[in-house]
Amino acid sequence: MAKTKTRDPQKTRAHILNAAFMEIYRHGYNGVGVRDLAKKADVTIGAFFHYFPTKSQVAYAIIDEIIHTGIMDRWIKPLAAYKNPLQGILKCFKNTFDNWPDELVSLGCPLNNLTQELSSSDESIKARAKIVLSDWIAKTKEHLKRAQDNGYLDKKVNLQELAEFIVTFQEGTFAMGKAMNDRKIFESMYKQFKRHIDSVEA
Amino acid sequence: MAKTKTRDPQKTRAHILNAAFMEIYRHGYNGVGVRDLAKKADVTIGAFFHYFPTKSQVAYAIIDEIIHTGIMDRWIKPLAAYKNPLQGILKCFKNTFDNWPDELVSLGCPLNNLTQELSSSDESIKARAKIVLSDWIAKTKEHLKRAQDNGYLDKKVNLQELAEFIVTFQEGTFAMGKAMNDRKIFESMYKQFKRHIDSVEA
Numbered sequence: 232m233a234k235t236k237t238r239d240p241q242k243t244r245a246h247i248l249n250a251a252f253m254e255i256y257r258h259g260y261n262g263v264g265v266r267d268l269a270k271k272a273d274v275t276i277g278a279f280f281h282y283f284p285t286k287s288q289v290a291y292a293i294i295d296e297i298i299h300t301g302i303m304d305r306w307i308k309p310l311a312a313y314k315n316p317l318q319g320i321l322k323c324f325k326n327t328f329d330n331w332p333d334e335l336v337s338l339g340c341p342l343n344n345l346t347q348e349l350s351s352s353d354e355s356i357k358a359r360a361k362i363v364l365s366d367w368i369a370k371t372k373e374h375l376k377r378a379q380d381n382g383y384l385d386k387k388v389n390l391q392e393l394a395e396f397i398v399t400f401q402e403g404t405f406a407m408g409k410a411m412n413d414r415k416i417f418e419s420m421y422k423q424f425k426r427h428i429d430s431v432e433a
Numbered sequence: 434m435a436k437t438k439t440r441d442p443q444k445t446r447a448h449i450l451n452a453a454f455m456e457i458y459r460h461g462y463n464g465v466g467v468r469d470l471a472k473k474a475d476v477t478i479g480a481f482f483h484y485f486p487t488k489s490q491v492a493y494a495i496i497d498e499i500i501h502t503g504i505m506d507r508w509i510k511p512l513a514a515y516k517n518p519l520q521g522i523l524k525c526f527k528n529t530f531d532n533w534p535d536e537l538v539s540l541g542c543p544l545n546n547l548t549q550e551l552s553s554s555d556e557s558i559k560a561r562a563k564i565v566l567s568d569w570i571a572k573t574k575e576h577l578k579r580a581q582d583n584g585y586l587d588k589k590v591n592l593q594e595l596a597e598f599i600v601t602f603q604e605g606t607f608a609m610g611k612a613m614n615d616r617k618i619f620e621s622m623y624k625q626f627k628r629h630i631d632s633v634e635a
Contacts, residue, residue: 259553261463346612347549351461357614364612395609395618396625403605407597410548410566412559416597423598427625430632 244282247272251289252297256341260290260348287353290345294359298342302363306401307370315383316374317428320397324424328404328417336417339409340402368394379433388431400424446484449474453491454499458543462492462550489555492547496561500544504565508603509572517585518576519630522599526626530606530619538619541611542604570596581635590633602626 250272254263265286269279283289306323313319338344342360350357372394378384404420452474456465467488471481485491508525515521540546544562552559574596580586606622 262553343608343612344549347546351464357612360612361614364609389621389624392621392624395621399605399609399618399622400602402608403601406545406604406608407566407601410545410559410562412563416601419591419594419597420601422591422594423629426632427629430628 240282243274243278247274247279247282248289248292248297251283252293252341255290255293256338256344260286260345287355290349290353290356291359294342294345294356294363298345299363299366302342302367303370306367307374310374315381316378317383317432319374320371321425321428324401324404325421327401328408328414328421331408331414331417333414336408336414337412340405343402343406364398368398371397382433385431385433393431396427400427442484445476445480449476449481449484450491450494450499453485454495454543457492457495457547458540462488462547489557492551492555492558493561496544496547496558496565500547501565501568504544504569505572508569509576512576517583518580519585519634521576522573523627523630526603526606527623529603530610530616530623533610533616533619535616538610538616539614542607545604545608566600570600573599584635587633587635595633598629602629 247268251268254268254271265279266276268286268289269276272279283292305327309323310316310319313322342363346356346360350360368391372390375384375388375390375393379386379388379390400420404417404424407420408414408416449470453470456470456473467481468478470488470491471478474481485494507529511525512518512521515524544565548558548562552562570593574592577586577590577592577595581588581590581592602622606619606626609622610616610618
């Protein structure tokens, strides 16, 4: 990795955080030490602690910033471009899993991993994950509302329940792909996802 | 807990294993030591190691025996009583989540927890979990085949894909209930599950 010579503190912090995200995603939070994280970001331990005084702070920032933003970028923002949000939701699902790198299939979803690994020992992780999931569901629901208002989605469908289904199933697909370590699962899941979305069309 | 005075080695082993299962389910594998597990089962450390020479052996036995059997008892065996297996699958889903104890909502699925906690450090855990999930999918598929043969399930439905969906969604429902720590999720998920199953009826 290239040396980090920037003197822009925001950039340095972002660089450390991104490197930590990938290391923790690959090896688990308890599988890496602060020394590994600093080394991977090519900064001194002192610099690392300047930006993240405790290892927990890194985990919090990964959820609040990288994962939360990543979920919005992947699952929500693209929907705005679709006149029919249901088609957008299907397309996002297909694109995400078609393009998921082979080497990451066995790693699953970073949010689920971090939450599963830490939530029993750190209540704050659980609360933060809940904020991200709630926002993901709420933003999905907004697009479903638009679909319903514009006559694409059956008026009788409960939007909250459908939004919860969509997020649960997106997460479930990552989890099963990981457990089986087989990306063929993604194809099966897409077909079933499409069947479900088709069943709620107006 | 009552003293274990039995001299039946199989019973003693089962007693230790069941106690270990609940302790590990509640506190995580890394959240308990062998001493805690022996104490909970009210046996000496020596007796514990006689049956389970390493802590890993306990985790393996929990997956291979308790969880595998538990999944079959909960999700597969009841289906045999239903003329229409699709109705059985819906009923199993509803019963399971309606009767899931409040205090266990935030704990989710024991298989998922143990796998998530240990699979990055122990390949054998991952392989064992895959065996359980594959069997769960295969047995579900057998009942779907029966549903199709008897005219309850649409002939065009791919049985493998639907079986994978069912297991993924059952696991996803536990995971989302845990993440949100809210059993209302279970109700939403049941309604969506029913919608999905209704959509594949013949």
